Amino acid sequence: MRTGRAARTGQYVALLAYLVFLAFPFLWLLSTAFKPARELGSLHPTWIPEDPTLANFRQAFDEQPLLDAALNSLVAALGAAVVAVLIATPMAYVMARHRTTLSRMATGWVVVSQAFPFVLVIIPLFLVLKNLRLINSVPGLVMVYVVWALPFALWMLVGYVRAVPAELEEAAAVDGAGKLRTLVSVTAPLLAPGIVATALFAFITAWNEFFFALVLLKSPEKQTLPVVLTHFIGAEGVADLGPLAAAAFLATLPSLVVFAVIQKRITGGMLAGAVKS
Amino acid sequence: MTLATATPKRPRPAKRRTSAGDKERRLLDHGAWFLVLPALIPILVLSVGPLLYGIALAFTDAQSGRTEPTQWIGTLNFQDLLHDTLFWDSFRIGLLWAVGVTVPQFLLALGLALLLNQRLRLRWLARALAIIPWAMPEVVVGIMWRLVYNPDAGILNETLRDLGLGDGRDWLSGLATALPAVIVVGVWAGMPQTTVALLAGLQNTPRELHEAAAMDGAGAWRRFRTVTWPAIRPVALAISALNLIWNFNSFALVYVLTNGGPGGRTRLPMLFAYEEAFRYGQFGYAAAMGCVMVAVISVVLALHLVGRLRRGGDA
Secondary structure, three states, X not given: OOOOHHHXXXXXXXXXXXXXXXXXXXXXXXXXXXXXXXXXXXXXXXXXXXXXXXXXXXXXXXXXXXXXXXXXXXXXXXXHHHHHHHHHHHHHHHHHHOOOHHHHHHHHHHHHHHXXXXXXXXXXXXXXHHHOOOOOOHXXXXXXXXXXXXXXXXXXXXXXXXXXXXXXXXXXHHOOOOHHHHXXXXXXXXHXXXXXXXXXXXXXXXXXXXXXXXXXXXXXXXXXXXHHHHHOEOOOOOEOHHHHHHXXXXXXXXXXXHHXXXXXXXXXXXXXXXHHO | OOOOOOOOOOXXXXXXXXXXXXXXXXXXXXXXXXXXXXXXXXXXXHHHHHHHHHHHHOOEOOOOOOOOOOOEOOOXXXXXXXXXXXXXXXXXXXXXXXXXXXXXXXXXXHHHHHHHOXXXXXXXXXXXXXXXXXXXXXXXXXXXXXXXHOOOOOHHHHHHHHOOOOOOOOXXXXXXXXXXXXXXXXXXXXXXXXHHHHHHHHHOOOHHHHHHHHHOOOOHHHHHHHHHHHHHHHHHHHHHHHHHHHHHOXXXXXXXXXXXXXXXXXXXXXXXXXXXXXXXXXXXXXXXXXXXXXXXXHHHHHHHHHHHHHHOOOX
C-alpha cells in the first residue's frame, strides 16, 4: 500500500506527540529524583538537573523504612506468584482440556471476578482475617493476593495449555505413557515458559497492589512498598519532592525490569484466548 | 487481566477411542477433582464466600469495634443510601470519571495502535515507552503526576509559563480543574493495555483485504470503516466494557492524587466506600454501597452481552 508523503509526515507528527505524552511524566520523575533541594525550590524548574545528586535517595531511606517495605513487598509478591501458579496450573489444564460444567463455571467466575468492586469483598475478608488473627500479617496478605491473582493466572494458563497440541499427549498415550507420565514429560516442558510468564505477571501485580495492603496492614513495619510510599505525602498533601520521587522511582524498577523481559509473553498469553472469541 | 468474556468454541476432534483410551479418560475425570481442588477451595473460601458474606452484610448494621451483636436490619442501609446525597455525588463523579477516562483513552489508544501497525521508524520506542505506565504501581503513577502538576516545582506550569499561557495554577486543588486533571492521569495510565489489545486485533486483520479495498479505490476512512473496524470490533467492545468497569472501581490513583478532594470533587465511589468502612467503621453501610456498585456494573456487562449477541455470537 502506498502512503502519500503528507500522510507519512502526519503519521510521524502523531507518533511523536504520543511519545512525548507517554514519556514526559516519567522523565520528570527521574529529573526530580536527582535534583538537589536548592534546585527543587527554584521557581523555574529545569528538565535536566544542573547539579545531579543522590542525596534524595539517601534521605528517602532515612525518612521511611523503605528496605523493610521492599522486603515485605518481595515476600508478598513472591508468595502470591508461586502459590497462585502452583494451584492454578492444574486447574487451568482441566479447564483447557475438558469442557465440563465445572470449567464453564470457572470461566464464568474468571470473568465476573474482574468486575466486582473490591470493597464488597474486602470488608468480609477483613472480618475473616481478623478472626484468624491474620490482619497486619504478610501471610494474610499473600492469601488475599493468591485469590486475587488467580483469575488472570487461570486465563493466561488456559491459553498456554490450549497452545500445546492435544495430539502430542495422545501420541504419548499411544506410545504407552500413562497420563501422569505424559503430563510430566510431554506437557509440562512445553508449558514451562507460559508458567514462568504467568508467575512473573502475578509477581508484578502483587508488587504493585495497593488497596488490600492499605486495608490489611496497619503497623508501619509490616507495610508494603506502595503503602509506605504514600507516607511521603504528608497529611496536608505537602511532600518532600526529592525523596518522594527517588523512592517512587526505586519502587518501579523491579516491575519495569520484569515487565520488559516478559512483555511479549504477557500480551501473547492475555490475548490468546481473548482475541479468538 | 482478561480481555474478553467468552471462551472460543473449539471443535472436538473426532477420534477413535480404544478401550484403553476410555479407561484413561475416566481415570482423569476422577483425577480432575484432584487437579482442580487446590485452586477451587481458595476461590470458594476467599472469593465467592466473602462476596456472598459481603452482600449479606449489606442487610445488617455491622460496625467495626462495636460490642453489641450485629443485627439484621433489612433494607434500611439501602433506604439510607437513597437519601445520601454525598453517595450519589460520588456515584455521579464515578460515572463521569469512568466515561471520561474510557472514551478518550479508547480513541487515543486506537490512534496509537493504528500508527504502530504501520511500518514507521521509532515504532520500537513507542512500544518500549508503553511499558512504563503499564508496569508502574498505580501509587507511583499518582506520585509522578503530582510532581508534574505541582503548582510551583511542576513541569506543567513551567511549560505553560514558557509558552506564555498564563501563570499556571494548582490543578489538583482547583474545584473546576481537579476532576479533569485526574482524568488525564487515568487516560495516561490505562492507554498501553488498550493499545496492545487493539493492536493485537489489528494484526489479526488480513492484509489482503486492505489491499483489495485500496485497489478498489477506497480511501483511508472507508478502508477503516469497512475493513479495519469490523475486524477489531469484538476486541474494541470487550476492552471498552472492561475499562468502564475497572475505571468505575478504581481507587489507588485518585487516592494518591487528591484523596477525593477538593471538596469531594474527585471522590470516586470506592474512595467513599473505603472511608465509610475503614475510617468510620460502617461495614454494613459500605457493603450496601458495594451492592449498588455491583448493580450498575451488571448493567454495563449486560449491555456488553447484548452487543455481542447482536453481533451474532462468535465472529
